[in-house]
Amino acid sequence: MSPSNFVRLARAEPELRSTYVRLARWARTHKNWRWIDPGILARDIPDVDAISLSEALQRAVHHGYFRIKYTVLTPSGNLASESFDSPTQIPQRLPDRFEEYFDTSEYPIVAVLQTAEQGQL
Amino acid sequence: MGKYDRLLKLIEENCTIEQVKSILRPSLGNKDVKLSAPTHKELIQSNLRAALESHSLDVERVYDLLREGEENGPQHIFYLRCGSKDVQSLLTLDYMRKSVFGAKASPEPCLDYKQNGFLVSEVRAWSSRKPADWALKIYGHETREVATGEEDRSDPARIAKYYTIEEFRFVLLARWNSPDLLELRIPATESRQRLDSWRNYLYGTLRPIIPFDRFSPWGLAQVSRRLFDEKDKHPTVYSLGDARLEDEFHNIYSIQSYVPDADLFSGLAADSAAKGVLEHNGIQKAQRVLWLKQPDDGFSTDISTLVGARQDNEIVFSRHQNSRGIDYVTQQLRSFSKG
Numbered sequence: 001m002s003p004s005n006f007v008r009l010a011r012a013e014p015e016l017r018s019t020y021v022r023l024a025r026w027a028r029t030h031k032n033w034r035w036i037d038p039g040i041l042a043r044d045i046p047d048v049d050a051i052s053l054s055e056a057l058q059r060a061v062h063h064g065y066f067r068i069k070y071t072v073l074t075p076s077g078n079l080a081s082e083s084f085d086s087p088t089q090i091p092q093r094l095p096d097r098f099e100e101y102f103d104t105s106e107y108p109i110v111a112v113l114q115t116a117e118q119g120q121l
Numbered sequence: 122m123g124k125y126d127r128l129l130k131l132i133e134e135n136c137t138i139e140q141v142k143s144i145l146r147p148s149l150g151n152k153d154v155k156l157s158a159p160t161h162k163e164l165i166q167s168n169l170r171a172a173l174e175s176h177s178l179d180v181e182r183v184y185d186l187l188r189e190g191e192e193n194g195p196q197h198i199f200y201l202r203c204g205s206k207d208v209q210s211l212l213t214l215d216y217m218r219k220s221v222f223g224a225k226a227s228p229e230p231c232l233d234y235k236q237n238g239f240l241v242s243e244v245r246a247w248s249s250r251k252p253a254d255w256a257l258k259i260y261g262h263e264t265r266e267v268a269t270g271e272e273d274r275s276d277p278a279r280i281a282k283y284y285t286i287e288e289f290r291f292v293l294l295a296r297w298n299s300p301d302l303l304e305l306r307i308p309a310t311e312s313r314q315r316l317d318s319w320r321n322y323l324y325g326t327l328r329p330i331i332p333f334d335r336f337s338p339w340g341l342a343q344v345s346r347r348l349f350d351e352k353d354k355h356p357t358v359y360s361l362g363d364a365r366l367e368d369e370f371h372n373i374y375s376i377q378s379y380v381p382d383a384d385l386f387s388g389l390a391a392d393s394a395a396k397g398v399l400e401h402n403g404i405q406k407a408q409r410v411l412w413l414k415q416p417d418d419g420f421s422t423d424i425s426t427l428v429g430a431r432q433d434n435e436i437v438f439s440r441h442q443n444s445r446g447i448d449y450v451t452q453q454l455r456s457f458s459k460g
Binding site: 033080097112 | 309311312360362363365375377378379380381382383384387407409425427430437439
């Protein structure tokens with residue numbers, strides 16, 4: 001997760017500048033995360049109001065910095081390694097991080113943002 | 122059935138448009154070689170077929186494409202090592218071919234399969250880069266009953282649930298990685314029991330030919346430990362993720378990142394927790410290693426592996442790779458096991 005993407009977005013979307021600046025600061029401590037779980041992000045930056053955060057992430061997707069994908073939580077509570085374009089594509093069973101399969105219907109679906117190759121600003 | 126029908130059907134099932142175009146492209150300009158086609162199916166059934174039938178494309182290149190497509194999916198590799206020079210020199214390609222097929226071994230792979238059974242497809246040289254290496258490939262086939270989720274409750278006294286019958290074809294592979302390593306490669310599957318039975322089948326096929334009493338499992342715990350200790354020295358080679366650790370009292374500790382394939386131990390908390398266990402005679406039972414892409418070595422996406430998994434000599438490749446990527450990982454494991 002490159003903080004510079006959020007810096008670019010701050011320039012392109014001045015009305016959301018303060019939210020992107022905060023996101024850039026968050027990204028500096030999560031550089032090796034390739035996915036964003038918006039729920040976790042909102043918990044990490046409670047000082048940003050939810051509507052601004054939602055708008056900022058939607059704009060980031062619109063500009064091509066992220067793709068929306070879907071996955072499930074594993075029995076351990078972290079995100080499964082595979083992601084899908086639609087919740088309906090999630091298979092009945094998936095491997096957890098230690099390659100043990102679990103029944104996905106028993107665990108919550110999570111929409112995540114994945115870093116795209118490059119944005120379009 | 123036409124000469125290339127089965128080969129092209131398998132290409133259709135296992136290879137992408139880009140892969141097919143990549144073997145057609147160098148033959149452009151030859152008779153009947155075209156790249157454009159409206160669909161994946163037509164590219165294979167029309168363009169690729171025409172290139173083969175006009176001899177503009179060597180069929181061996183198409184076999185190689187099929188091997189690349191169907192042998193490198195998510196899989197488990199079990200490593201066995203042999204220190205005996207006698208055995209090492211016995212296990213030549215010629216010896217394996219004659220032992221499996223007798224004197225009349227066909228130079229072309231057998232693409233047939235046996236319904237709900239196994240069939241040896243080929244014993245072949247692995248690559249020109251390592252002439253002493255070979256692979257023995259087996260096609261397996263299963264029919265599976267898969268629940269559709271559809272139910273009929275029209276009779277109040279009983280519920281009818283519907284299943285479809287699906288055909289499933291897979292590849293078992295034994296790869297001799299000279300000078301001393303035998304790899305048993307088994308496709309990933311949801312069922313551990315099925316995985317074990319496939320591995321046992323492959324092992325059973327090789328047992329009359331290979332003296333397994335001279336082999337021992339190549340345990341990877343020491344390699345995992347070295348990868349952990351040296352993780353800051355090789356930032357362009359790999360990063361480490363989820364780990365399952367065991368201390369001297371056999372207590373199990375699991376450390377996992379929230380998002381997959383994150384560099385877990387760059388965080389101080391995870392790093393000191395793992396060090397705490399390892400420095401008290403702990404071992405890594407399983408260690409996720411993300412091998413960073415190396416375009417110069419023939420793979421341009423990161424490779425996610427679980428070293429250790431359930432057995433100490435087992436590694437799991439979680440996603441589809443290319444064969445050079447898989448070989449690169451084994452080579453790295455070898456390097457980190459030395460010195």
